[in-house]
Amino acid sequence: MEFLITPLKYEFVVNGMIVAMMIGILCGIIGIYVVLRGMSYIGHGLSHAAFGGAVIGYIFSINLYIAAGVWGLLSAFLINLIVREKKIKADAAIGIVTTASFALGIALISRIRRFTKNLEAILFGNILGVTTEDIIIIGIVTLLVIIIIFFLYKQLLFVTFDPESANVYGTRASLIDAIFSFILAASIIVSLQVIGVTLIAAAIIIPASTARLLTNNFNKMFFLSIAIGAITSVAGIYASFYLNAASGATIVLLGALIFSIVLIYNYIHRKIMLHEHAHSHLHGAIPHHHTHLDDAEHGHEHKEKP
Amino acid sequence: MIEIKNLTCNYGNNIVFNGINLAIKKGSLAGIVGPSGSGKTTLIKAILGVVRPIAGEVYVNGKTIKNNPPPNIGYIPQLEAIEWDFPVTVEQVVMMGRHNKMGILPWSGKEDRKKVQEALDRLGILQYINHHIKTLSGGEQQRVFLARALVSEPELLILDEPTSGVDLKTQHDILHFLLTLNKKGITIVLITHDLNAVAAHLPWIVCFNRGIVAEGKPDDVFNPEILKKTYNADVAVIRKGHLILMANATPFND
Numbered sequence: 001m002e003f004l005i006t007p008l009k010y011e012f013v014v015n016g017m018i019v020a021m022m023i024g025i026l027c028g029i030i031g032i033y034v035v036l037r038g039m040s041y042i043g044h045g046l047s048h049a050a051f052g053g054a055v056i057g058y059i060f061s062i063n064l065y066i067a068a069g070v071w072g073l074l075s076a077f078l079i080n081l082i083v084r085e086k087k088i089k090a091d092a093a094i095g096i097v098t099t100a101s102f103a104l105g106i107a108l109i110s111r112i113r114r115f116t117k118n119l120e121a122i123l124f125g126n127i128l129g130v131t132t133e134d135i136i137i138i139g140i141v142t143l144l145v146i147i148i149i150f151f152l153y154k155q156l157l158f159v160t161f162d163p164e165s166a167n168v169y170g171t172r173a174s175l176i177d178a179i180f181s182f183i184l185a186a187s188i189i190v191s192l193q194v195i196g197v198t199l200i201a202a203a204i205i206i207p208a209s210t211a212r213l214l215t216n217n218f219n220k221m222f223f224l225s226i227a228i229g230a231i232t233s234v235a236g237i238y239a240s241f242y243l244n245a246a247s248g249a250t251i252v253l254l255g256a257l258i259f260s261i262v263l264i265y266n267y268i269h270r271k272i273m274l275h276e277h278a279h280s281h282l283h284g285a286i287p288h289h290h291t292h293l294d295d296a297e298h299g300h301e302h303k304e305k306p
Numbered sequence: 307m308i309e310i311k312n313l314t315c316n317y318g319n320n321i322v323f324n325g326i327n328l329a330i331k332k333g334s335l336a337g338i339v340g341p342s343g344s345g346k347t348t349l350i351k352a353i354l355g356v357v358r359p360i361a362g363e364v365y366v367n368g369k370t371i372k373n374n375p376p377p378n379i380g381y382i383p384q385l386e387a388i389e390w391d392f393p394v395t396v397e398q399v400v401m402m403g404r405h406n407k408m409g410i411l412p413w414s415g416k417e418d419r420k421k422v423q424e425a426l427d428r429l430g431i432l433q434y435i436n437h438h439i440k441t442l443s444g445g446e447q448q449r450v451f452l453a454r455a456l457v458s459e460p461e462l463l464i465l466d467e468p469t470s471g472v473d474l475k476t477q478h479d480i481l482h483f484l485l486t487l488n489k490k491g492i493t494i495v496l497i498t499h500d501l502n503a504v505a506a507h508l509p510w511i512v513c514f515n516r517g518i519v520a521e522g523k524p525d526d527v528f529n530p531e532i533l534k535k536t537y538n539a540d541v542a543v544i545r546k547g548h549l550i551l552m553a554n555a556t557p558f559n560d
Contacts, residue, residue, distance in 0.1 A: 036393070151410055154405045161389070162383065162388065164383060167356055168354045168355070168381040169406060170377070216438035218398055221393050
């Protein structure tokens, strides 16, 4: 127990722990939709785009969150403009705009030659250096995201799974998408200083991907992703304290470790416990080939185990 | 029930169809047939309000669907369009059909769960209620989407290729089920590629190829002239009693 209590004697660790827990929950929620929509690259891109805005904000003494937010919106607008050109697909447009924005930030820093602690935190994260203002802003955004997701849970699930049918059944997919883009951008911007531009995408994707490996049920995936996000964040702070390593990095590394363990467990479970093997059978006259598991959900009979 | 007036739709710079008029009466069971790329899917998506026409109007129950999908409509998309690895159970997919009737809270009520169970039971797949959708066969997956449409309590049911990729027995079961629903008063419009097993058994057929070639009972529209205009190919029509059989009559060249 001493092991768990010692770090809590320091106020900056307690603050870091509160913020890490909130960011873990936030990334756990957002990550589910990012992963299931195949939008992982957007998290990566948005954080890089916001970095350009943060540097400009720093130079002109504008609030970091406002500068990064406005710049992020501008980048999204530019990406849309390029995609309308038809010849360029969204992934290429995101790559061009967000990396150019990141490069602008780097170019400006190298020109003014004042690589301050603040900007370093945006690049690599600095959980243990959070201010009370940061805690309040992150708390407000986390609460807002939880409230929005609570009331749009059904609609977001439908739109993520089958957007066209969602429209037909009366859920306005474009409105839900717009709200999701807003909460995604807000979550990334408030997480920037804590996790860092370079690590934020992983912090969003890892808890949801680990949860996806553990279940085929959306509701269970939702709560698992949040739990994994929160637990790895707090455990990551402990690891950071005892290993004397950067906290953003220890959180992401811990998440990646849990993901790897689950991945290996799944592989062993499929191959050894459930005897995964190629399987062919007929549906009426139509031959059907797939890999086959001997679990309760896939109950074909076998005379002998392969 | 559905009234289409001077409807023109495009895809990019191409006009898919121009100025079409079509009326489908309440209580109909109509099949739209035509070759790939003929604009059938665009036509039903215009009825659903998913595709915006560049000219003309679609009215469902006398109301224009401009800017809003028509109410009380059940839609079954092509199964090829579904992401089967998505982590949802059969119950979760079917419950989506109830979302609009469920209120603001994220969880389903007792009544909603009862409706979902009843629909699954009616379609003979209640035993799969907690299964992942990917673990079901093609026919069972098709029934899941039928159940989703049913729990929305639709007046109009629109199906895009409901029998593609399923075996003959399931094709027959689905068709039989649709006929039963139709007898209970639900208007049904479906797209099908299968002239023999599906279209020939429907009461009303619309032959479509970038416009309406013909419409009427299968006996009236399934003849070589209309089918040639519809498919741009020679189609032989064999009649035996009530049975109509159609086959490609264009000889293969060596």
